[in-house]
Amino acid sequence: MGCPDCEGGAATATQVEGARIVTVGNPNTGKTTLINALAGSDLKVGNWPGTTVERLEAALRLPQGEVRLVDLPGAYGLAPTTPEEALTAQELLRNPPDLVVNVVDAGNLERNLHLTLELAELGLPMVVALNLMDEAAAKGYTLDPAALERELGVPVVPLVASRGEGTEALLQALAHAAVPRLQVRYPDALERAAHELARRLDHPASRWLALALLAGEEVPLELDEEALALARGLRAELERAGIDPFLEIENARYTRAHELAQGTLVGAQPRLTLTDRVDRWVLHPLLGGPIFLLGMLLAFRFTFLFSTPWVDFIGTLQEVLAGWIQHLPLPPLALSFLADGLVGGVGTVISFAPVLFFLYLALAFLETSGFLARAAFIADRMMLLAGLPGRAFIPLILGFGCNVPAVYATRILTSRIDRLRVALAVPFMSCSARLVVFTLFAAVFFPKQAALVVFALYVLGMAVGILSAWVLGRLAGQPPSTGLMELPPYRLPTLRVVIKQAWARTRSFLEGAGGPILLAVLFVWLLLNLPPGDLEHSLYARAAGWLAPLFAPLGIVDWRLLGALIPGFVAKEVVVGTLAVSYLGAEPTAALGFLQGLGQILATLWASLLTTLGAVPALVGFPQLAPPSPDAPTALQAALGAALGPAAALAYMVYVLLYTPCVATVAAIKNEFGRAWALVAVVYELIVAWALAWGVYRLALAWLGG
Structure with missing residues (x-):
């Protein structure tokens, strides 16, 4: 739409190369999805409030030049009552953008338009993106975007960002962005006070600032004392006249938002939506918990069924490459480095x-569908037992992917002590790097119950984390925290979005792990080969042997297992690679002919394809709890099976689960809460890991035997 009725200071962000456009809206209105649709970027997309907890940016090239799209956290208002709202207000007020794209949920107009009215008072050029039109239609709503456009005096573009519908119209509307002509009318006394105070403030958003100061809100700007004194005096005068500025401002905005919503809504036939029907079961007080656990168990089962054949294929590829290397005309030490160090460590x-x-x-599907948001609601009672609000469950769930962003995601909590408690609980969530270790050990020692064992480890980590948060809350004398949660509607994610997000995270894991793995493997290989040819008495074996007395009560005395825990402190991705180097480095790799190796690769590839196709009915039919283990275990699996028993293996897995996840997580805690709390986290995790691993070992001895 070209907004022919727009008046006032029309502005264009696309006329100047390098212009900055920010997306602002309530949580879960599709701001990040819209930017991804416009710019083709890989910003994280989720389906819960608080997905974006920091400023994200993407580039968009238009015929008029390149512009910057900035995705701000979801906010219900500009008063900085939460970290998301504080960041949004800072971006808009301290460094005003060239243009604001206000993303509005078409199915929740009245609530969303409250923020729109606040943005109108900033005096910035604006375009309204009326998103989620499909969900509004599913609710039985018929909207008239042109009516809203006439009232606001800015372009209003209906769209469905997840399908790319309306995005071209939105790009065209940017050239017609205008300063909204609509302003909320407040009581006369309040209007006069706001006008007097606004004249004293030298800022483009002086009207909004004046109203915020009169309401007693904090503003993210440094204002001179005279202006602040004037605001206090005017607020006191209003209160003496029986006017509560805060209540009057909020009442006027909500009243006007209601009028705008009613004027835009031309027809309504409320229907029972899919979300309503599904939530009868998912949010059931008795069935909700089991349904969530079943969903997570299916996610792990899906992971095992579909990944196992490709793990076998890459393992074969790794063995063939190591065999081909043996034909190279290089000294034995160089061949050992390439075959046993690089291929055997990093390749594993x-x-x-x-x-x-x-x-x-699986996690991307659960996120974008809205299922994980329900998990936070279902977990509210469990979180309340730990004295935390239900939304504290969201960083914990994110910790299953990676602990580092999960620590930063604690910013969605308003209380600093709650943020600290959750941040100290996050490292106990089993991140993807630890899954690598669990998969290996479960396949060796518990092949028929691999999915259940891994699932139990995830549950144990969550239980320890929540208990730790409870203990810290009790020690700090923190009263139970509560809060409101918004549940988004269920949305069927597109295959493209799910695959794109899963690949981006996997690629990030591989790229981030590459440096630590390479350094650790090179260091371990060097220690293993000093002195050359004497693995049992190498420097690595001696250093790992120093840990033996500490881990003997856990049934772990093999120096190779203990040594892998040391570089594992840097990054858990290194543990498996270190085990491969230390166990297989002493065994010379057999040379392999080119055609022979190529035949092995093609045969394994065909078998992997057939196994993957067979996993589809196996997932639906649920005939077993894990895919059958391969008939011939890999060399590393065989070496581990001979090194320790099931009880000690379980203790090793529990220790890996609970001890410090990586230095990056420690650095994240340090950045958010300081060096002292980072040190406390490391010491606490080491103590808890040893104590619980010992307890599990004793129980497993009685149950499984040695």
């Missing part, structure tokens, strides 16, 4: 990329 970790991809694929 890369072989678990299918596990991570299919896990991320």
Whole structure:
């Protein structure tokens, strides 16, 4: 739409190369999805409030030049009552953008338009993106975007960002962005006070600032003391006249938002939506918990069924490459470095990329469909037992992917002590890097119950994390926290979005793990070969042996297992690679002919394809809890099976689960809460990991035997 009725200071963001356009809207209105649709970027897309907790940016090239699209966190208002709202207000007020795209949920107009009216008072050029038109139609709503456009005096573009519908019209509307002509009318006394105060403020958003100061809100700007004193005096005068500025401002905005929504809504035939019908079961007080656990168990089962054949394929590829290397005219030490160090270490970790991809694929589907948002609601009662609001469950769920962004995601909580408690609980969530270790050990020692064992480890980590948050809350004397949660409607994600998100996360894992893995493997290989040819008495074996007395009560005395825990402190991705180097480095790799190796690769590829196709009915039919283990275990699996028993293996898995996840997580805690709390986290995790691993070992001895 060209907005022919727009008046006032029309502005165009697309006329100047390098212009900055920000998307602002309530949580879960599709701001990030819209930017991805416009710019083709890979910003994270979720389906819960608080998906974006920091400023994200993407580039968009238009015929008029390149512009920057900035995705701000979801906010219900500009008063900084939450970290998301504070960041949004800072971006808009401290460094006003060239243009604002206000993303509005078409199915929740009245609530969303409250923020629209606030944005109108900033005096910035604006376009309204009326998103989620399909969901509004599903609710039985018929909207007239032109009516809203006439009232606001800015372009209003209906669209469905997830399908790319309306995005071209939105790009065209940017050239007609205008400063909204609509302003909320407040009581006369309040209007006069706001006008007097606004004249004293030298800022484009002086009207909004004046109203915020009169309402007693904090503003993210440094204002001179005279202006603040004037605001206090005017507010006191209003209160003496029986006027509560805050209540009057909010009442006027909500009243006007209601009028605008009613004028835009030309027809309504409320229907029972799919979300309503599904939530009768998913949010049931008795059935909700089991349904959530079943969903997560299916996610792990999906991961095992579909990743196993491709793990086997990459393992075969790795063995063939190592065999081909033996034909190179290089000294024995160089051949050992290439075959045992690089291929045997880094290659082993890369072989678990299918596990991570299919896990991320399942989590991306659960996220974007809205299921995980329900998990936070279902977990509200459990979180309340720990004295935390239900939305604290969201960072914990994110921790299953990676602990680092999960620590930063604690910003969605308003209380600092709640943020600290959840941040100290996050490292106990089993991240994707630890899944690599669990998959290997479960396949060796518990092949028929692999999915259940891994699932139990995830549950144990969550239980320890929540208990830790409860203990810290009790020690701090923190009263139970509560809060409101918004549940988004269920949305069937597109296959493209799910695959794109899963691949981006897998690629991020591989790229981020590459440096630590390479350094750790090179260091371990060097220690293993000093002195050359004497693995049992190498420097690595001696260093790992120093840990033996500490881990003997856990049944773990093999120096190779203990040594892998040391570089694992840097990154858990390194553990499996280190085990491969230390166990297989002493065994010379057999040379392999080119045609012989190529035949093995093609045969394994065909078998992997057939196994993947067979996993589809197996997932639906649920005939077993895990895919059958391969008849011939890999060399590393065989070595581990001979090194320790099931009880000690379980203790090792529990220790890996609970001890410090990686230095990046420690750095995240340090950045958010300081060096002292980062040190406390490391010490606490080491103590808890050893204590619980010992307890599990004793129980497993009685149940499983040695």
